[in-house]
Amino acid sequence: MIEVALFGAGRIGKIHAGNVAAQPGVKLKYVVDVSAPAAAELAQRYAARPVDAEAALKDSAVAAVVIASSTDTHADLITRAAAAGKAIFCEKPVDLALERARACVEAVAKARVLCMIGFQRRFDPTFSALKQRLDAGEIGNPEMLIITSRDPGPPPVGYIKVSGGIFKDMLIHDFDVFRWVLEDEAHSIFATGSCLVDPAIGEAGDVDSTAVSIRTRGGRLCQINTSRRASYGYDQRFEVLGSKGLLQARNHTPTQVVAQSAAGVCEDKPEHFFLERYRSAYASEMSHFFDALTERKPVRTSLEDGVKALELAEAATRSWREGRAVTL
């Protein structure tokens, strides 16, 4: 039985708790959260115990930790968990500062522990099926990748202020998808953006709408467009143009009902937000983590992937601020 400590009892922590509990041979032992009631409530649901971080980390029976606490705690927890010899699953981003993220890589390498970053999109059934077909050569050599990534609505401005900016907070996922799908690294990146959704976001020094162009070392092209608001739901699509065809990942919908009336022929709008859209991806990534742990295999979304995505987010931020293309 693998015993697990979970850090963070918020929205995503709850998802992970359920998925950890559903793994055969795995037991959620501790829940750690700055809010004692939140920790207690979540712990109770899975017959776990609410404790503080130190207690959780010093229990040598705990083989793995799942870090779903706020971003500013990630690096510290990764470092301590690595030192304690725990296998680590950590939510994205590793940290808002590249330096600290790189220090995590060193700490993890030194401790020789497994460390996986929660880029759950790679585990989405549609995205991963597309990637398999791409890898199988179905459309020949991939040439262009177009990513559309739009949230249903903006988070509170208070969140925006500590988010690290839209490129680190929101596009970090898209940068990972870019690297994963094309299996190529960025040679140069150009990012532009606007504040079109909420002026308060602009006042906080951020933008809510972005357009990013990447040219890879191999000459491939990638465009990413994002918005903090898509009134029709969570818009998560991408398409890859290859020498022999096109592969597209469409949105998921709650049902397959179609209504035809004088107003037109209407399908469901996309799943509302990430908790709905990526429900099965969250479950799959957790299974993958414990499979890797059990079978001593590498994880699909490594700490290095987390650092690479962060490097792209930093370069994009610089490009946007300076109004020029940035070479990596």
Add this chain to the structure above:
Amino acid sequence: MIEVALFGAGRIGKIHAGNVAAQPGVKLKYVVDVSAPAAAELAQRYAARPVDAEAALKDSAVAAVVIASSTDTHADLITRAAAAGKAIFCEKPVDLALERARACVEAVAKARVLCMIGFQRRFDPTFSALKQRLDAGEIGNPEMLIITSRDPGPPPVGYIKVSGGIFKDMLIHDFDVFRWVLEDEAHSIFATGSCLVDPAIGEAGDVDSTAVSIRTRGGRLCQINTSRRASYGYDQRFEVLGSKGLLQARNHTPTQVVAQSAAGVCEDKPEHFFLERYRSAYASEMSHFFDALTERKPVRTSLEDGVKALELAEAATRSWREGRAVTL
């Protein structure tokens, strides 16, 4: 804790076992199967015990039974479980003989136990969302219902021979959908059929392709078309024409990948068969059963629904054999 005995450790029994085990406050206690190894294996997976039917039924701690054994055992098990005061979940059909099915109704009524028939389609997310929108008046008064119901491929002829014929075996679900969606009863039914898929099915006295027309007491029209073979997957669609519009239930697909190439613009074919397509419906119906049991509420798919669907299947069989419309 509600303790449960499961009868039948086959394909559908395994599905139900998993769903029973996943209910909070419910424990799978016994697994009964004519194959001792099958019962043992399934029981072990859920920390249950393999026993015989008598042992399971006489344990007064067992509050509910799930009957997923072969059709010829249903009526007997329903009767005995009712006599033992158990709540009953039973797979369709109740029985191949209307007489015996009606006897079950009496037995259950006398024992005043809860009895639910596994018409899982009513719990499918797409079908149930459509029904809710229909009930909310979105398309006005329903006038016509068109059901397309095609299996990916025919079962072995050995199964066909004991199946009671295509109308009782396959269309029983469609007859229930008809009653559920239109909330109207058949006034007359006309059924025709052919053996187009496999001559052995014809030699067994059955057909593999059918076309059924129903006119309801309220004058509504329903057409059902079925085939034992759809080489593109499990085809499960229906549409309701109303005075103000049309509601359609489309097929579900494993992913939302679209491939565009010289061959065309291609999406996934439908989910392969009922285990895939109705996975969440099977989970929902089991939750509904235990909710009804706990909250002492009626079930959505009653034993009476099972008998009504069987009456339609009998009438359709007679119509097909005699080449004439049958009035109910």
Add this chain to the structure above:
Amino acid sequence: MIEVALFGAGRIGKIHAGNVAAQPGVKLKYVVDVSAPAAAELAQRYAARPVDAEAALKDSAVAAVVIASSTDTHADLITRAAAAGKAIFCEKPVDLALERARACVEAVAKARVLCMIGFQRRFDPTFSALKQRLDAGEIGNPEMLIITSRDPGPPPVGYIKVSGGIFKDMLIHDFDVFRWVLEDEAHSIFATGSCLVDPAIGEAGDVDSTAVSIRTRGGRLCQINTSRRASYGYDQRFEVLGSKGLLQARNHTPTQVVAQSAAGVCEDKPEHFFLERYRSAYASEMSHFFDALTERKPVRTSLEDGVKALELAEAATRSWREGRAVTL
């Protein structure tokens, strides 16, 4: 230059006038209509002359006639045009009475003139592409045909009264599609119907909603569902299930705009009615008629096809009236 006389300057007459005028090497010479102003106006648009039927038919320079006048004039005009040696294009139905339709066949055979019935659906780009792919063996042997045929709204009751009933007026097209697609003849037919759209239609002795089942000599099955009202537009779909797959003909839409909003993901509703949906089919059938005339080839939709469709309509009417299956 082929000179043509057009009978009928109504809605469909105007369509044919434009298509006749657009044929290279063809000239619209006369327009005949019971309404002199209507004839004059249409004639003027194409530099033709408004005359009476006799004048048009006795002009030996006229090589072809296009009959788009009211149904009760078809048989008489076919007979007279045949006697005058003209090639004939006639709108469906040939006549409401089978006897008179058969008499036309004799008259045309005796005169050895070309005679084409305006079953334009066979010339629709989507329908004809589907048929070609079916003929090419793409889905193997055709087994079932499902036709959905719904008008956007009912015609005036005055029209219903002289229409010959819904089976001859509306389903005549579907019966022709059935014969064309399956290349098989009906062995038995069962028709039921209801008056659900407008009680006045029922009072006129007709129904507005029908469900027809056909079993062919080859054992194939066909279901047709029709309604006089589809509030979302002209619904013209069919699908053929074959041993190796399914071919579907979807509706056409005016544009390919998709709107995503809180209300859902909405496409255009289907083209409004037959003048829009079959615009290119009407053009193609006229080209086919003059090609056949010029190249002395048989037409794709012969007078015999018109009679066969009428036989099915009569059988369906009888089946509906008598509540029983009718064998042909």
Add this chain to the structure above:
Amino acid sequence: MIEVALFGAGRIGKIHAGNVAAQPGVKLKYVVDVSAPAAAELAQRYAARPVDAEAALKDSAVAAVVIASSTDTHADLITRAAAAGKAIFCEKPVDLALERARACVEAVAKARVLCMIGFQRRFDPTFSALKQRLDAGEIGNPEMLIITSRDPGPPPVGYIKVSGGIFKDMLIHDFDVFRWVLEDEAHSIFATGSCLVDPAIGEAGDVDSTAVSIRTRGGRLCQINTSRRASYGYDQRFEVLGSKGLLQARNHTPTQVVAQSAAGVCEDKPEHFFLERYRSAYASEMSHFFDALTERKPVRTSLEDGVKALELAEAATRSWREGRAVTL
């Protein structure tokens, strides 16, 4: 009767000849082409006369010219036609050199003649319906525009060499669509590109795949992705994200046939290329030109629009060459 001289009897000249001839009250009088046989053949089809440019322009009965000859002749013909007082329809681009294009504006202004540039996409039924709905406020304020523009295959390298480069040759249309849809002007543009389709294109100093980002004066964002090769057909889509929703223009297909088989659920690929996809757009733009001429109204796609699109193409070219964003 408006008499017209057509310059250019090539692929697009033939399209325009047919559309000119189909206008009521308009007569194609002259066809001019460097190839005498080509001019003669096309002229004959429409009962026009093949002449040289001078003869066509000095005929004072000619009220309008349609310029569909090679790009390097456009400016000269516009200038001479303007001086001769003719109304002018000219294919895009005005010229490859911005200077010469601007000189045309002066010449046309001085002569006070009507001058329309053939940006046919604005007349496409799908694109224009989308624009109308956008203008009607259906999705609120437009924020982002994503344009996908891919040819089925590259032109001969000989053509590439005289094309002015991909930004002037291919994206000129997309730049016009951008200006038309957003009704905003570019503030800055960043373009990157690669040679992924054919190395010979790179050797000719051009790219075959591009990614362009534009930020408008109003802060709106636009991304354009193009390729000289889409093996699945002519890919012509765009979508506008607004504050209240999304409007998408999908590809057009030849038919609405869907085939379901073991290979998936497949629709037609998009119309092959611009002659097929924009057939009705070409007809509509010509009607618009003659309507504007007759009713003395301004044209929707003016010579100024042609110059503006060229300015964007020049800026994009510079951005790509210099690897930096260009401010306009």
